[in-house]
Amino acid sequence: MSEKLQAIRGMNDILPTQIAHWQRLEATAQRLLNGYGFGEIRLPLIEKTELFARSIGAATDIVEKEMYTFDDRNGDSLSLRPEGTASVVRAGIQQGLLHNTICKFWYSGPMFRHERPQKGRYRQFHQIGAECFGLAGPAIDAELILFTAQLWQELGLQGLELQINSLGDRQSRINFKAALVEYLQDYRDQLDADSLRRLETNPLRILDSKNAQTQSLLIKAPSLLDYIDTESRDHFETLKSLLDQQQLLYRVNDRLVRGLDYYNRTVFEWITTELGAQGTVCAGGRYDGLVEQLGGRATPAVGFAMGEERLVELLLQVGEAPKPTHLTFIGFDDQALPTLLKLAQQCRHQLLDHRIEIDYQGGNMGKKLNRANKTGVDIVVIIGGDELAEQTATVKFLREKRPQTTISQSQLVEFLET
Ligand code: ATP
Ligand code: MG
Secondary structure, X not given: OOOOOOOOOOOOOOOHXXXXXXXXXXXXXXXXXXXXXXXXXXXXXXXXXXXXXXXXXXXXXXXXXXXXXEEOOOOOEEEEOOOOHHHXXXXXXXXXXXXOOOEEEEEEEEEEOOOOOEOOEOOEEEEEEEEEEOOOOHHHHHHHHHHHHHHHHHHOXXXXXXXXXXXXXXXXXXXXXXXXXXXXXXXXXXOOHHHHHHHHHOHHHHHHOOOHHHHHHHOOOOOXXXXXXXXXXXXXXXXXXXXXXXXXXOEXXXXXXXXXXXXXXXXXXXXXXXXXXXXXXXXXXXXXXXXXXXXXXXXXEEXXXXXXXXXXXXXXXXXXXXXOXXXXXXXXXXXXHHHHHHHHHHHHHHOOOOEEEEOOOOOOHHHHHHHHHHOOOOEEEEEOXXXXXXXXXXEEEOOOOXXXXXXXHHXXXXXXXX
């Protein structure tokens, strides 16, 4: 026998048995996002590599080592998208959507990063994200954060911690980087290899290190918040007071930076302790320089992306997703088929939130009933010989304590609705 083909490591099949939480997450997010005035945008999965290099930053993990990059048949360098923001900005500029106006977009779909697969970290994963262009003030930052808080509430997710920080403007980050590098120079011999490299290429990312020894070195390191410019400080203070007024709890974490270069001012993450090392379920912030950096006119912007795999994992911990009422039609033999189909179609047109099927498999009525029981069916509609002759249907409730009832076929839908 030839060897069985396998999916690529870190890329998962999501089966119908697992899909309920995904659908609930996506439907709830979609409903809320539309309600907050965001419009859905659907973008290509593949873009020119240059787009990501110019936006995410050449000295980031993503661009340095995580992208799926290849030459197409014309010799152009293309990459599977590792995130959504760059494409949203590219599309906004290309379609001329961002001039002198406020634009709010959301997107969802697969992203690709060649990381080491582990729980909560995959090579194809899914994000739902939102971006708002044209507003510089902190109120929209607060609104995006409030949106995410409402989403957790609607989904019944508790115990997520909101962390916020401000990265200041470009100059404040340059000043801070210099101070951080100077501080860390004295500890070069204690830094891990990754951090040593970043000391030259992207020192801010050292704050993000998952290495425990590096983290302990950072306890006494300079704090970003001591270096931010006055306007960014005001922006951050207003954001905090807006969140306070909405009674939304947060923790200021002056070590919070994002893995992508394009952020300034507000950054935030929602973190859970329930998922082990991969605890960030949503991350976002402000990126006022990116539109100009990619060739558009200077436009303030803020957004976030959440990781669907991690949120689904949390939803699984909360409990089973509600299932629709499952109805099966069974007939005594093939003579009953036209009636089964007719009645099932009537029900399918009226009972839109039910799962309605016909048992086409063989066996006597006892066997068919058994099968229904085993597969979790809630209600069986039986068309036996008598029912066929008398144009009736027998309804049997497998989960509820309701008596088996024989009614006229013309009353079936109405009976099942109650
Ligand atoms: P991390 O520090 O966990 O690598 P990140 O900073 O690379 O995260 P972002 O680029 O901000 O992550 O992506 C936003 C969210 O997408 C993350 O908070 C996480 O929930 C999810 N995410 C990112 N990378 C992966 C992945 N490889 N597998 C599953 N989910 C992911
Ligand atoms: Mg990452």
